[in-house]
Amino acid sequence: MQRFFVLAILILLGWLTYRLSPILSPFLIAGILAYLGNPLVTRLQRHRIGRTWGTTLVFVLVILILAGIIMALLPVIRHQSLLFIEYLQKYVTLLQTQIIPQLSTRIGIPLDSQSITHYATANAQKLAGWLGRSL
Incomplete structure (x- = not known):
């Protein structure tokens, strides 16, 4: 019983820490x-510099x-x-011209690029929202 109580308190503290x-x-x-x-x-205080100024x-x-x-890393x-945007454009082109048609013929479900784009955009917004909250 005591182990359960300790475990419950640890879980409660973990949840509280996560929420706060x-x-x-x-x-x-x-x-x-x-x-x-x-x-x-x-060390600065030893050289007669006050704690506030130190x-x-x-x-x-x-x-x-x-x-x-930050200034050194910005460029x-x-x-x-x-480079990422350039490669992303190439991958989107490859996806639209080769991968989607092959996948559509293999699984037998018609996949159009418009519905896939809509799905990707909706999930990208969720991902951006999650990243924004995390940062």
Whole structure:
């Protein structure tokens, strides 16, 4: 009976954490940043820089580093996105000209590109919504 009670509490805590994750995630990120930045702030404090100014300097440094990383990766992401769109167009053409007709003759169900496009668009919107909520 005690195992069941512990298991029920763990399941309840897991469910509660899942439901509160949009609220708790900023606190988790802040805690991680504070944990990682504390040694540097402590070192700055030894050099007679106050804790408030040390924390400010550490956060500005982290923001500058992240901005530099993002600026360095933007051209690569743009190039990869353009390649992805190019390959996607080729795959759509291949799908419409070869794969759909072969699949239609093999399974005996008439498949037209319009109904497949509608189905793919509906699912793409669901996927985009899920990705938006996740991010």
